[in-house]
Amino acid sequence: MQCEIAKKIGKFLNYVVLSTLFTIVLIPAVKAFDATVTLSDNSVDATAVSSAFEFINDTTVPSGGEIIVNFPSDFTMDDIVDATGELTLTDDSASVTITSADLTSNVLSIVVGAEITASSTINLSASVNVIDQNPSVAGQYGIQITTKDTESTTLDTGIAYADIDNEIVVTTTVQEALIMTIDDTSINLNVDPSVKNGEDYSQKTLLNVKTNAANGYKIQAQLQDSDTNATLKNGTHNINTGSVYDGSSYVPNVFTYLAYNADTTKDKAGLKTDLEATGSTPLFTSSSSDLTLYDGTASGVGFASNTNSQDHTIYYILYVDYQTIAGIYSGSVVYTAVPSF
16 A cells, blocks of 8 residues: 555656746846046145036936945045035036035035936035045045935946146246347547548447347437536537438537448448438437437337347447547447336
8 A cells, every 4th residue: 555655656756847936136237427526726735625526327316315425535524514505516507406415434425305317417516615635645536426316225326536736737937038239349430520521420339139028128328428418528528419410411510320120231321311311310318218210110229029139230420520629539328128028
Protein backbone atom coordinates (compact mmCIF):
# COMPACT_ATOMS: atom_id res chain seq x y z
CA MET A 1 0.00 0.00 0.00
CA GLN A 2 2.75 2.41 0.95
CA CYS A 3 4.63 1.55 -2.23
CA GLU A 4 1.63 2.31 -4.38
CA ILE A 5 1.17 5.68 -2.66
CA ALA A 6 4.80 6.43 -3.20
CA LYS A 7 4.53 5.54 -6.83
CA LYS A 8 1.47 7.74 -7.22
CA ILE A 9 3.24 10.67 -5.54
CA GLY A 10 6.23 10.08 -7.75
CA LYS A 11 4.06 10.11 -10.81
CA PHE A 12 2.40 13.30 -9.59
CA LEU A 13 5.73 14.98 -9.03
CA ASN A 14 6.63 14.25 -12.62
CA TYR A 15 3.98 16.78 -13.61
CA VAL A 16 4.60 19.48 -11.03
CA VAL A 17 5.94 22.75 -12.55
CA LEU A 18 8.37 24.32 -10.14
CA SER A 19 8.52 28.13 -10.34
CA THR A 20 10.39 30.90 -8.51
CA LEU A 21 8.89 34.37 -8.07
CA PHE A 22 11.22 37.28 -8.88
CA THR A 23 10.27 40.83 -7.83
CA ILE A 24 11.94 43.58 -9.95
CA VAL A 25 11.99 47.15 -8.62
CA LEU A 26 12.72 49.82 -11.26
CA ILE A 27 14.62 52.82 -9.81
CA PRO A 28 14.53 55.92 -12.01
CA ALA A 29 17.96 57.14 -13.04
CA VAL A 30 19.15 60.53 -11.72
CA LYS A 31 19.83 62.90 -14.58
CA ALA A 32 22.84 65.20 -14.63
CA PHE A 33 22.76 68.79 -15.90
CA ASP A 34 25.41 71.38 -16.71
CA ALA A 35 25.70 74.21 -14.23
CA THR A 36 27.71 77.39 -13.94
CA VAL A 37 28.54 79.65 -11.04
CA THR A 38 29.73 83.24 -11.03
CA LEU A 39 31.34 84.70 -7.92
CA SER A 40 31.57 88.42 -7.30
CA ASP A 41 35.21 87.90 -6.26
CA ASN A 42 37.36 84.92 -7.24
CA SER A 43 40.27 85.91 -5.07
CA VAL A 44 41.73 83.63 -2.44
CA ASP A 45 40.31 84.43 1.02
CA ALA A 46 37.92 87.02 -0.41
CA THR A 47 35.16 87.85 2.07
CA ALA A 48 31.44 88.63 1.69
CA VAL A 49 31.23 87.03 -1.78
CA SER A 50 27.95 86.96 -3.67
CA SER A 51 27.23 84.05 -6.03
CA ALA A 52 24.99 83.33 -9.02
CA PHE A 53 24.16 79.83 -10.29
CA GLU A 54 22.56 78.89 -13.60
CA PHE A 55 21.40 75.46 -14.82
CA ILE A 56 18.69 73.82 -16.91
CA ASN A 57 16.68 71.16 -15.09
CA ASP A 58 15.79 67.94 -16.90
CA THR A 59 12.98 67.03 -14.52
CA THR A 60 10.11 69.16 -13.26
CA VAL A 61 10.58 70.38 -9.71
CA PRO A 62 7.17 70.42 -7.99
CA SER A 63 5.95 73.17 -5.70
CA GLY A 64 7.34 72.28 -2.31
CA GLY A 65 10.36 70.60 -3.91
CA GLU A 66 13.89 71.54 -3.07
CA ILE A 67 17.05 72.92 -4.63
CA ILE A 68 20.14 71.89 -2.69
CA VAL A 69 23.50 73.63 -3.14
CA ASN A 70 26.40 71.82 -1.50
CA PHE A 71 29.48 74.00 -1.09
CA PRO A 72 32.89 72.35 -0.46
CA SER A 73 34.07 72.64 3.12
CA ASP A 74 36.85 74.95 1.88
CA PHE A 75 34.26 77.74 1.72
CA THR A 76 33.35 79.47 4.96
CA MET A 77 29.61 80.00 5.01
CA ASP A 78 27.40 82.44 6.86
CA ASP A 79 23.76 82.11 7.95
CA ILE A 80 20.51 82.67 6.09
CA VAL A 81 18.74 85.36 8.05
CA ASP A 82 16.25 86.53 5.43
CA ALA A 83 15.56 84.10 2.59
CA THR A 84 13.61 86.70 0.62
CA GLY A 85 16.26 89.37 0.99
CA GLU A 86 19.34 87.20 0.56
CA LEU A 87 18.22 84.76 -2.18
CA THR A 88 16.69 85.27 -5.60
CA LEU A 89 15.27 82.45 -7.75
CA THR A 90 13.99 82.72 -11.31
CA ASP A 91 12.52 80.26 -13.81
CA ASP A 92 13.17 81.45 -17.39
CA SER A 93 13.60 84.95 -15.92
CA ALA A 94 10.26 84.75 -14.06
CA SER A 95 10.53 85.15 -10.30
CA VAL A 96 9.90 82.03 -8.21
CA THR A 97 8.81 82.30 -4.59
CA ILE A 98 11.15 80.77 -2.02
CA THR A 99 9.06 79.25 0.76
CA SER A 100 11.98 78.67 3.10
CA ALA A 101 15.77 78.37 3.10
CA ASP A 102 18.35 76.85 5.38
CA LEU A 103 22.15 76.89 5.44
CA THR A 104 23.73 74.19 7.56
CA SER A 105 27.24 72.72 7.30
CA ASN A 106 27.88 74.30 3.89
CA VAL A 107 24.59 72.91 2.50
CA LEU A 108 22.09 75.48 1.26
CA SER A 109 18.54 74.08 1.06
CA ILE A 110 15.77 76.00 -0.66
CA VAL A 111 12.09 75.02 -0.77
CA VAL A 112 10.39 76.39 -3.89
CA GLY A 113 6.92 77.85 -3.70
CA ALA A 114 5.92 77.09 -7.30
CA GLU A 115 6.43 74.35 -9.86
CA ILE A 116 9.47 74.67 -12.09
CA THR A 117 8.85 72.79 -15.32
CA ALA A 118 11.47 70.66 -17.02
CA SER A 119 13.97 72.32 -19.37
CA SER A 120 13.71 75.65 -17.58
CA THR A 121 16.69 77.93 -17.18
CA ILE A 122 17.00 78.31 -13.44
CA ASN A 123 18.97 81.16 -11.91
CA LEU A 124 19.73 81.22 -8.22
CA SER A 125 21.52 84.22 -6.75
CA ALA A 126 22.83 84.47 -3.21
CA SER A 127 23.87 87.71 -1.53
CA VAL A 128 27.15 88.44 0.25
CA ASN A 129 25.61 87.06 3.44
CA VAL A 130 25.83 83.47 2.18
CA ILE A 131 29.53 82.97 1.37
CA ASP A 132 31.50 84.49 4.22
CA GLN A 133 34.96 83.68 2.80
CA ASN A 134 36.49 81.99 -0.24
CA PRO A 135 38.93 79.06 0.06
CA SER A 136 42.43 79.95 1.19
CA VAL A 137 44.07 77.84 -1.54
CA ALA A 138 43.79 78.62 -5.26
CA GLY A 139 42.17 75.96 -7.41
CA GLN A 140 38.95 74.74 -8.98
CA TYR A 141 36.14 73.86 -6.61
CA GLY A 142 33.03 71.85 -7.55
CA ILE A 143 29.74 73.05 -6.04
CA GLN A 144 27.04 70.38 -6.34
CA ILE A 145 23.47 71.39 -7.16
CA THR A 146 20.62 68.88 -6.65
CA THR A 147 16.88 69.15 -7.21
CA LYS A 148 14.44 67.04 -5.16
CA ASP A 149 10.70 66.38 -5.08
CA THR A 150 8.44 66.77 -2.06
CA GLU A 151 9.50 63.35 -0.79
CA SER A 152 13.18 64.39 -0.86
CA THR A 153 13.82 62.06 -3.80
CA THR A 154 16.63 63.28 -5.99
CA LEU A 155 15.50 64.41 -9.43
CA ASP A 156 18.53 65.97 -11.14
CA THR A 157 22.03 66.90 -10.11
CA GLY A 158 24.97 68.82 -11.53
CA ILE A 159 28.25 70.45 -10.56
CA ALA A 160 29.21 74.07 -11.03
CA TYR A 161 32.94 74.75 -10.91
CA ALA A 162 34.31 77.85 -9.25
CA ASP A 163 37.83 78.94 -10.16
CA ILE A 164 39.54 80.58 -7.22
CA ASP A 165 42.48 82.68 -8.43
CA ASN A 166 43.15 80.37 -11.40
CA GLU A 167 43.34 83.40 -13.63
CA ILE A 168 46.45 85.54 -13.51
CA VAL A 169 45.72 89.24 -13.79
CA VAL A 170 48.63 91.04 -15.43
CA THR A 171 48.86 94.76 -14.75
CA THR A 172 51.46 96.92 -16.38
CA THR A 173 52.05 100.64 -16.17
CA VAL A 174 53.49 102.57 -19.10
CA GLN A 175 55.03 105.76 -17.80
CA GLU A 176 54.36 109.06 -19.52
CA ALA A 177 57.32 110.00 -21.69
CA LEU A 178 58.44 112.84 -23.93
CA ILE A 179 61.93 113.52 -25.26
CA MET A 180 62.85 116.59 -27.30
CA THR A 181 66.31 116.95 -28.79
CA ILE A 182 67.94 119.96 -30.49
CA ASP A 183 70.52 119.39 -33.20
CA ASP A 184 72.56 122.53 -32.47
CA THR A 185 72.41 124.73 -29.37
CA SER A 186 74.60 127.50 -30.80
CA ILE A 187 73.27 129.80 -33.52
CA ASN A 188 75.51 132.47 -35.04
CA LEU A 189 73.97 135.13 -37.26
CA ASN A 190 76.36 137.44 -39.11
CA VAL A 191 75.02 140.53 -40.82
CA ASP A 192 76.51 143.60 -42.48
CA PRO A 193 74.08 146.34 -43.55
CA SER A 194 76.33 147.04 -46.55
CA VAL A 195 76.25 143.41 -47.74
CA LYS A 196 73.22 141.28 -48.65
CA ASN A 197 70.91 144.07 -47.47
CA GLY A 198 71.85 143.33 -43.87
CA GLU A 199 69.94 140.05 -43.94
CA ASP A 200 70.78 136.55 -42.68
CA TYR A 201 68.36 133.67 -43.38
CA SER A 202 70.95 130.89 -43.18
CA GLN A 203 70.59 129.58 -39.63
CA LYS A 204 68.08 127.05 -38.38
CA THR A 205 67.38 124.65 -35.52
CA LEU A 206 66.00 121.14 -35.95
CA LEU A 207 63.86 119.91 -33.07
CA ASN A 208 62.93 116.24 -32.78
CA VAL A 209 60.24 114.94 -30.45
CA LYS A 210 59.33 111.43 -29.30
CA THR A 211 56.35 110.96 -27.02
CA ASN A 212 53.62 108.53 -25.99
CA ALA A 213 51.21 111.36 -25.24
CA ALA A 214 47.93 110.29 -26.82
CA ASN A 215 46.98 113.85 -27.79
CA GLY A 216 50.44 114.90 -28.88
CA TYR A 217 52.14 118.13 -27.84
CA LYS A 218 52.77 121.78 -28.62
CA ILE A 219 56.17 123.46 -28.73
CA GLN A 220 56.56 126.73 -26.89
CA ALA A 221 59.42 129.24 -27.26
CA GLN A 222 60.70 132.01 -25.06
CA LEU A 223 63.34 134.56 -26.08
CA GLN A 224 65.14 136.06 -23.12
CA ASP A 225 68.31 137.97 -22.46
CA SER A 226 69.84 138.92 -19.11
CA ASP A 227 66.97 141.37 -18.55
CA THR A 228 64.35 138.76 -19.57
CA ASN A 229 63.24 140.94 -22.46
CA ALA A 230 62.40 139.59 -25.89
CA THR A 231 65.53 141.06 -27.43
CA LEU A 232 69.03 140.28 -28.61
CA LYS A 233 71.19 142.40 -26.37
CA ASN A 234 74.54 144.17 -26.69
CA GLY A 235 75.07 146.14 -23.49
CA THR A 236 72.54 148.93 -23.67
CA HIS A 237 71.74 148.25 -27.32
CA ASN A 238 69.01 145.84 -28.43
CA ILE A 239 67.67 144.12 -31.49
CA ASN A 240 64.00 143.61 -30.85
CA THR A 241 61.91 140.70 -32.01
CA GLY A 242 59.17 141.62 -34.43
CA SER A 243 57.55 141.04 -37.77
CA VAL A 244 60.17 141.35 -40.51
CA TYR A 245 57.45 141.58 -43.15
CA ASP A 246 54.33 143.64 -42.44
CA GLY A 247 52.28 142.51 -45.40
CA SER A 248 53.62 144.94 -47.93
CA SER A 249 57.28 145.59 -47.14
CA TYR A 250 60.23 144.36 -45.09
CA VAL A 251 60.90 145.96 -41.73
CA PRO A 252 64.56 146.33 -40.64
CA ASN A 253 66.23 145.94 -37.26
CA VAL A 254 64.19 142.96 -36.10
CA PHE A 255 64.82 139.33 -35.22
CA THR A 256 62.16 136.70 -35.91
CA TYR A 257 61.61 133.14 -37.11
CA LEU A 258 59.71 130.86 -39.48
CA ALA A 259 58.57 127.40 -38.27
CA TYR A 260 57.80 124.16 -40.13
CA ASN A 261 56.38 120.85 -38.87
CA ALA A 262 59.01 118.83 -40.73
CA ASP A 263 62.72 118.57 -41.43
CA THR A 264 62.69 121.37 -44.00
CA THR A 265 65.47 122.94 -46.06
CA LYS A 266 64.79 126.38 -47.48
CA ASP A 267 66.98 128.97 -49.16
CA LYS A 268 66.56 132.72 -48.72
CA ALA A 269 64.23 133.00 -51.69
CA GLY A 270 62.04 130.20 -50.42
CA LEU A 271 61.84 131.69 -46.95
CA LYS A 272 60.94 135.10 -48.35
CA THR A 273 58.21 133.51 -50.44
CA ASP A 274 56.76 131.96 -47.26
CA LEU A 275 57.12 135.24 -45.38
CA GLU A 276 55.25 137.15 -48.05
CA ALA A 277 52.56 134.46 -48.26
CA THR A 278 51.65 134.97 -44.61
CA GLY A 279 51.19 138.72 -44.81
CA SER A 280 53.03 139.03 -41.51
CA THR A 281 55.48 136.96 -39.53
CA PRO A 282 55.35 135.56 -35.99
CA LEU A 283 57.63 136.92 -33.35
CA PHE A 284 59.35 135.68 -30.22
CA THR A 285 58.06 136.84 -26.86
CA SER A 286 59.64 137.19 -23.43
CA SER A 287 57.14 134.67 -22.00
CA SER A 288 56.48 131.13 -23.14
CA SER A 289 54.01 130.96 -26.03
CA ASP A 290 53.19 128.40 -28.72
CA LEU A 291 55.31 128.67 -31.82
CA THR A 292 53.14 129.57 -34.80
CA LEU A 293 53.46 127.92 -38.20
CA TYR A 294 54.43 130.36 -40.91
CA ASP A 295 51.35 129.67 -43.05
CA GLY A 296 48.83 129.99 -40.24
CA THR A 297 47.14 126.67 -41.12
CA ALA A 298 47.59 125.32 -37.62
CA SER A 299 47.39 126.76 -34.13
CA GLY A 300 51.07 126.17 -33.53
CA VAL A 301 54.11 123.98 -33.97
CA GLY A 302 53.47 120.51 -32.61
CA PHE A 303 51.88 117.16 -33.31
CA ALA A 304 48.38 115.84 -32.64
CA SER A 305 49.17 112.32 -31.41
CA ASN A 306 51.90 110.07 -30.06
CA THR A 307 54.93 109.58 -32.27
CA ASN A 308 58.23 107.76 -32.45
CA SER A 309 59.86 110.69 -34.24
CA GLN A 310 58.59 114.06 -35.38
CA ASP A 311 60.81 116.83 -36.72
CA HIS A 312 60.29 120.60 -36.55
CA THR A 313 62.47 123.18 -38.29
CA ILE A 314 62.90 126.69 -36.93
CA TYR A 315 64.59 129.23 -39.24
CA TYR A 316 66.03 132.36 -37.65
CA ILE A 317 65.70 135.60 -39.59
CA LEU A 318 67.70 138.76 -38.92
CA TYR A 319 67.36 142.00 -40.90
CA VAL A 320 69.25 145.18 -39.90
CA ASP A 321 70.17 148.49 -41.42
CA TYR A 322 72.55 151.20 -40.21
CA GLN A 323 70.29 152.02 -37.26
CA THR A 324 71.55 148.91 -35.42
CA ILE A 325 74.81 149.66 -33.59
CA ALA A 326 77.71 147.37 -34.50
CA GLY A 327 78.58 144.73 -31.92
CA ILE A 328 77.83 141.26 -30.68
CA TYR A 329 74.21 140.72 -29.66
CA SER A 330 73.05 137.68 -27.78
CA GLY A 331 69.98 136.11 -26.23
CA SER A 332 68.60 132.70 -25.34
CA VAL A 333 65.69 130.95 -26.97
CA VAL A 334 64.18 128.34 -24.63
CA TYR A 335 62.05 125.69 -26.32
CA THR A 336 59.59 123.61 -24.32
CA ALA A 337 57.52 120.70 -25.59
CA VAL A 338 54.21 120.60 -23.69
CA PRO A 339 52.52 117.15 -23.94
CA SER A 340 48.83 116.35 -23.71
CA PHE A 341 48.47 112.83 -22.28
